[in-house]
Every structure is written in structure tokens, then in C-alpha cells.
Amino acid sequence: MIDRGTLVLVATPIGNLGDLAPRAIEELARADVVCCEDTRRTGRLLQHAGVRARELCLVNDHTEYGAIPKLLDRLDAGERIAIVTDAGTPGISDPGERLVAAAAAAGHAVLVVPGPSAVIAALVASGLPTARFVFEGFLPRKGVARDQRLLELAREPRTVVCYEAPHRVARTLTDLANAFGSTRRVAITRELTKLHEEVWRGTLADAVQWAANEPRGEIVLVIDGAPAAAPPDEHALLEALCAQLALGATVKDASTEVATRFGVSRRAVYELAHTLPRAPR
Known part of the structure; x- marks a missing residue:
């Protein structure tokens, strides 16, 4: 009986070749x-590591889907397949995700050699x-999809991490400032682990x-999450209650509706409703 094959995801350096792990x-x-x-790029990495690979197979954004059937056949034959990307961990805004899903669905072992990741760094x-953070990869480049994503992320309470190309970063930062507010904190990392590594911190306006x-080089944006919304003041709650009561709602139903809308205690709103003149009991 032939042993099942194994797919191994191998993280590679994001800049400094010294970060290639012995297990990798x-x-x-x-x-x-x-x-x-x-x-060619992976060949240079292997040469640096003193590794003579038995075979290299091109698996990128354009070829990954088409390569999966043949790679699954090789896994079925009991082979051990390693996958790397140009830099970092496979499957994170890089090829690998679809191959891993297919290999796992076919019952093959999937192993990971952890290591460099621009997101985490x-x-x-x-x-x-x-x-708590959310990774967005690259934002949609234009149109409704971009506007909608920015609107969603502007309300995201977790720290937001995304990639951006240097020639688009100025426009993206402008769009982020408009959507998130100019005072939102941001850190911009550039050329991580390389000779000219930079971490800039400030507001989106700056x-x-x-x-x-x-700026040139590989860029990662890290944006502070949205601040917690301020609790509604009593005046806003009373206005909303009056509006509901004017529509004919009972105090109980009006209190439930207002509490749900503002995310506050129904009991507190109910008690507030009874401070209104001639509020029905």
C-alpha cells in the first residue's frame, strides 16, 4: 500500500536571508x-541554502488552479510536495490556499514550517x-467594491492590517483618511527585515x-481600530422614545425598540420613559 502524500507549506524570508529556518x-x-x-527567485534561495531541489514546479496566481490535479496525483502516489512563495508564508495573499484546500479535501496531510510573515512582523x-486584528490583504483597487470595503473597515473595532504597492500607497492613505477620519492612528512598515527597513507612526493625515x-519597497499598513461609540445621552433617548410613542407604540414596545437601536439596557430606557409627562403605564 502506498503511503499518502504530504503537502508542506514552507515560510521563506521576507527580506533577510538569515531568517530561513533550519527546518525549512x-x-x-x-x-x-x-x-x-x-x-529563478526560488532557485537563488535554494542555492543560498545549499539545497539542490529535485524539481521545481511553477505555481503562481495564474497557474495554481490548473496545477492542482497533477499535484494531487503526485500526492496520491505518496510524494512529498513543498510549496513556497517569493517571500513569507504561502497562502497569505499568495498562492497556496487553493492547493491546501484541495489536498486536505483529498485526505492528504498538510504540514507547516512556520516562519517569516509580513503581516505579523x-x-x-x-x-x-x-x-485582536483583521488582515485585509490588498484593498479593492477601485469602484463600488473599494468604497464599500473602506466603509466597512472604518467601523471595524479591531486593528486593521493591509498590504499596498508603493505606487498606490498615497492614494490609499488619502482614501483611508477620508473614510476613517484624519486623526486615526496608523503605522506604515516598509522594507521589513531589509537594509532600509522603516516603521513610520502617526495619524492618517500625517x-x-x-x-x-x-516611498519605495514593500509596504504594510497597520491602522488603529475604530474607537468605541460614545453612549447615547439621555436627550437622544428621550427624543427617540417620544417619536415611538407618537406613532402609537406602548411604553414597553417603545422602550424595546429604542434600547435595541441604541444598544442600551431596555430596563433603563423603560424607567426613563416613565419620566415623560403623561406617559401611558
Whole structure:
């Protein structure tokens, strides 16, 4: 009986070649085939690590879907397949997600050699809250999809992390300032782990000015989450209650509606309703 194959996701450096883990080197040397975005770039990495790969297979955004059937056949034959991207961890805004899903669905083992990740590196260096965050990859480039995503993220209470190309970062920061408010805090990481690594921190308004210098290199944006909404004041609750009562609602129903809308205690709103003159009991 042939053993089931194994798919191994191998994280590779995002800039500093010294970040390639010993276990990553072992898995790349052991694999029957190494899937990669760019055979020349991965070839240089393997040469640096002293690894002579048995075979390189091109798996990028354009070829991943078409390559899956043949790779599954090789896994069925018991082979060990490693997948890397140009930098970082496979499957995070890079090829790998669809192959992992297909391999898992076919019952093959999926292993991970953890390591460099621009998302995590930028987040922990940002100085912004790290306990809860959301990763957005690249924002939609234009149109309704972009506007809708910005509107959604403007209300997101968790820290937001996204990638952006240097030639688009000025426009994106301007759009973020307009959607999130110019005073929202942001950290911009550039060229992480490389010679000219930079972490800039400030407000979105100041970030727009920073981007006017036409920054170069790989960029990750880390934006502070939306602040908690201020609790409604008593005047706003009374106005909403009066509006509901004027429509013929009972005090109980009006209190429930207003409490739900403002996210406050129904009991507190009910008691407030009874302070109104001639409020029905």
C-alpha cells in the first residue's frame, strides 16, 4: 500500500536571508518537488541554502488552479510536495490556499514550517493593539467594491492590517483618511527585515504627507481600530422614545425598540420613559 502524500507549506524570508529556518532547509531538500511562484527567485534561495531541489514546479496566481490535479496525483502516489512563495508564508495573499484546500479535501496531510510573515512582523512593530486584528490583504483597487470595503473597515473595532504597492500607497492613505477620519492612528512598515527597513507612526493625515515623498519597497499598513461609540445621552433617548410613542407604540414596545437601536439596557430606557409627562403605564 502506498503511503499518502504530504503537502508542506514552507515560510521563506521576507527580506533577510538569515531568517530561513533550519527546518525549512530540511523540508526543501527532502521534497520530491518544490512548488514556487518564480523558479529563478526560488532557485537563488535554494542555492543560498545549499539545497539542490529535485524539481521545481511553477505555481503562481495564474497557474495554481490548473496545477492542482497533477499535484494531487503526485500526492496520491505518496510524494512529498513543498510549496513556497517569493517571500513569507504561502497562502497569505499568495498562492497556496487553493492547493491546501484541495489536498486536505483529498485526505492528504498538510504540514507547516512556520516562519517569516509580513503581516505579523508589521503588526507587532506597529505599536498598535495586537490582541485582536483583521488582515485585509490588498484593498479593492477601485469602484463600488473599494468604497464599500473602506466603509466597512472604518467601523471595524479591531486593528486593521493591509498590504499596498508603493505606487498606490498615497492614494490609499488619502482614501483611508477620508473614510476613517484624519486623526486615526496608523503605522506604515516598509522594507521589513531589509537594509532600509522603516516603521513610520502617526495619524492618517500625517501619513498622506509622508507618502508624498514617493516611498519605495514593500509596504504594510497597520491602522488603529475604530474607537468605541460614545453612549447615547439621555436627550437622544428621550427624543427617540417620544417619536415611538407618537406613532402609537406602548411604553414597553417603545422602550424595546429604542434600547435595541441604541444598544442600551431596555430596563433603563423603560424607567426613563416613565419620566415623560403623561406617559401611558
